Amino acid sequence: xxxxxxxxxxxxxxxxxxxxxxxxxxxxxxxxxxxxxxxxxxxxxxxxxxxxxxxxxxxxxxxxxxxxxxxxxxxxxxxxxxxxxxxxxxxxxxxxxxxxxxxxxxxxxxxxxxxxxxxxxxxxxxxxxxxxxxxxxxxxxxxxxxxxxxxxxxxxxxxxxxxxxxxxxxxxxxxxxxxxxxxxxxxxxxxxxxxxxxxxxxxxxxxxxxxxxxxxxxxxxxxxxxxxxxxxxxxxxxxxxxxxxxxxxxxxxxxxxxxxxxxxxxxxxxxxxxxxxxxxxxxxxxxxxxxxxxxxxxxxxxxxxxxxxxx
Amino acid sequence: xxxxxxxxxxxxxxxxxxxxxxxxxxxxxxxxxxxxxxxxxxxxxxxxxxxxxxxxxxxxxxxxxxxxxxxxxxxxxxxxxxxxxxxxxxxxxxxxxxxxxxxxxxxxxxxxxxxxxxxxxxxxxxxxxxxxxxxxxxxxxxxxxxxxxxxxxxxxxxxxxxxxxxxxxxxxxxxxxxxxxxxxxxxxxxxxxxxxxxxxxxxxxxxxxxxxxxxxx
Numbered sequence: 001x002x003x004x005x006x007x008x009x010x011x012x013x014x015x016x017x018x019x020x021x022x023x024x025x026x027x028x029x030x031x032x033x034x035x036x037x038x039x040x041x042x043x044x045x046x047x048x049x050x051x052x053x054x055x056x057x058x059x060x061x062x063x064x065x066x067x068x069x070x071x072x073x074x075x076x077x078x079x080x081x082x083x084x085x086x087x088x089x090x091x092x093x094x095x096x097x098x099x100x101x102x103x104x105x106x107x108x109x110x111x112x113x114x115x116x117x118x119x120x121x122x123x124x125x126x127x128x129x130x131x132x133x134x135x136x137x138x139x140x141x142x143x144x145x146x147x148x149x150x151x152x153x154x155x156x157x158x159x160x161x162x163x164x165x166x167x168x169x170x171x172x173x174x175x176x177x178x179x180x181x182x183x184x185x186x187x188x189x190x191x192x193x194x195x196x197x198x199x200x201x202x203x204x205x206x207x208x209x210x211x212x213x214x215x216x217x218x219x220x221x222x223x224x225x226x227x228x229x230x231x232x233x234x235x236x237x238x239x240x241x242x243x244x245x246x247x248x249x250x251x252x253x254x255x256x257x258x259x260x261x262x263x264x265x266x267x268x269x270x271x272x273x274x275x276x277x278x279x280x281x282x283x284x285x286x287x288x289x290x291x292x293x294x295x296x297x298x299x300x301x302x303x304x305x306x307x308x309x310x311x
Numbered sequence: 312x313x314x315x316x317x318x319x320x321x322x323x324x325x326x327x328x329x330x331x332x333x334x335x336x337x338x339x340x341x342x343x344x345x346x347x348x349x350x351x352x353x354x355x356x357x358x359x360x361x362x363x364x365x366x367x368x369x370x371x372x373x374x375x376x377x378x379x380x381x382x383x384x385x386x387x388x389x390x391x392x393x394x395x396x397x398x399x400x401x402x403x404x405x406x407x408x409x410x411x412x413x414x415x416x417x418x419x420x421x422x423x424x425x426x427x428x429x430x431x432x433x434x435x436x437x438x439x440x441x442x443x444x445x446x447x448x449x450x451x452x453x454x455x456x457x458x459x460x461x462x463x464x465x466x467x468x469x470x471x472x473x474x475x476x477x478x479x480x481x482x483x484x485x486x487x488x489x490x491x492x493x494x495x496x497x498x499x500x501x502x503x504x505x506x507x508x509x510x511x512x513x514x515x516x517x518x519x520x521x522x523x524x525x526x527x528x
Binding site (some may be wrong): 014026029038040041043044045067068069070071072081086087170202203204205209267280285286288289290291292294 | 320323324327328330331339341342345376378395396397398402407410474475476477479483484485486489490491493496497
C-alpha cells in the first residue's frame with residue numbers, strides 16, 4: 001500500500017510540474033503566452049494562405065502577438081477550438097458547411113443570402129462568434145473528371161454520371177463521406193445513384209490521383225489551382241446539391257472585445273479576394289513550391305495591405 | 312515545376328522560402344530546447360536525490376520508464392486533452408520524454424563515483440554539499456551530459472510530431488509536402504533540416520561531454 005502511494009505521488013508530481021510549465025510563456029515562441037491572438041487553420045492550402053494573410057494583416061496594423069494553430073483536421077475541429085477558447089480566429093469558414101454541420105440544419109439550396117444571414121445570426125447568438133462578411137470567393141465541392149473521361153462518357157453534369165456510376169472509381173474527401181446534410185448519404189438520395197468504388201482520400205491528393213488515371217472522377221474544391229493546371233472538367237451540379245459555401249473569417253466575440261482594433265483590420269479583407277485570385281494563390285502553393293506564408297506576404301505587399309480601404 | 316528534378320526543386324524551394332524555413336527551424340529548435348531545459352531543471356535534482364536515497368531509485372526510474380513507453384502521438388493527444396492546442400502541449404510532451412534519459416544518467420553518473428573517493432572527501436572534513444559540488448558532480452558531469460544529449464535528440468524527433476496539435480516547427484513543412492502535388496521536394500525540405508538539427512546538436516553535445524570529463528584532461 002505504501003509503495004502504491006509513492007507511485008501516485010510521483011505521477012502527481014510529474015503532472016503538476018507539467019501543468020506549471022504550461023502556464024508560462026516562453027520567450028521566442030509566439031503563442032505560448034496568454035495575450036496572443038491565435039488563428040486556427042485547417043490542413044488545406046487555402047486555409048493556410050488565409051491564416052497567414054490574417055496574421056500579416058494583424059502584425060501590419062497592430063502590435064498584437066499572433067500565432068497560427070496549423071493543420072487542424074476539419075472544420076468541426078477548428079470550430080471546437082474556437083468554442084473551447086483554444087483559438088480566437090478561424091481563418092476560413094464556409095457558411096454552407098457551418099449551416100449543415102455545426103448548426104445541423106438543411107440548406108435552402110437556391111437561396112445563398114438566407115443561408116448567410118442565418119449562419120451569421122446563429123453563430124452570434126448561440127456561440128458568441130462573429131462571422132465576417134465574405135472574402136469575396138465561394139468554395140464548393142465539385143465533381144471533376146479529366147477531359148478525356150468527359151468525352152468518353154459524354155459527361156457534362158453530375159446527373160450524366162448516373163448511367164456509368166457503377167463502373168467509376170471515385171476519390172472523395174474523407175470528411176464528406178460522413179457528413180450530414182450535404183454528405184454522401186444525402187447525395188445518393190437526391191441524385192439517386194452511388195459509385196462503384198469510393199476511396200476516401202486526403203483532399204490534397206485527389207487531383208493528382210485523377211490526373212494520373214488512378215481515379216475516374218473525384219470530388220474536390222472548386223478553388224483549387226490544379227483544376228486549371230491539369231485542365232480538369234468540373235461537372236455541373238444540375239440539381240443544386242451542394243449548398244453555397246461563401247468563405248469568411250470567423251472570430252470569437254471575446255477576442256474582438258479584448259482587442260477592439262481587430263475588427264477593422266479583418267474588415268479590410270471583405271470582398272477583396274475573388275475566386276480567380278484564390279485559385280491563383282492556391283496554384284502558387286500547390287504547383288510552384290512556394291510556402292503559404294510567402295504567398296500571403298507577396299499578395300499583401302502587392303496590394304499594399306489594403307491600405308485606405310477601411311470604412 | 313515538373314521539368315526540374317528533385318534536387319533542383321529542393322534548391323528552388325529553399326530559394327523561395329528560405330526565411331520561412333529558417334523561422335520554422337528556430338521554432339523547432341526552441342521547442343525542443345525548452346522541453347529539455349525544464350526536464351534538466353527537474354530531472355537532475357531528482358537524479359541526485361535518488362542516488363543518495365537508493366531506496367527510492369527503483370520507483371522513480373520505473374515511473375520515468377512508464378512515461379517513456381507511451382507512444383509519442385498518444386502522449387501528445389492525452390496532454391492535448393488537458394492543455395489544448397498549441398505549442399505548450401508539445402513542450403510538456405518533450406519535457407516528459409526527456410525526463411528518463413536525464414534522471415537515469417544523473418543517477419548512474421552519481422552512483423559510479425567510486426566510494427573510496429567519497430570516503431577520502433569525507434575524511435578531509437568536507438560537508439555533504441561540498442562533496443556533491445566538488446567531487447560527485449564534476450566526476451559524473453560527462454555521464455549527465457550524455458543524458459542531455461540523448462534527451463535533446465529525442466526531443467527534436469518528438470517536436471516534429473507537434474505539428475498535429477498546431478505547434479508549428481519543421482513538421483509543418485513535412486505535412487504540407489504530403490498534401491501537395493509532387494510534394495517530394497517539400498517533404499525533403501522539411502525532413503533534411505530536422506535530421507541536420509539532430510546531428511549537429513548531437514555532435515556539439517558530444518564535444519561538450521568529452522570536455523566535461525575531468526579524467527580525460
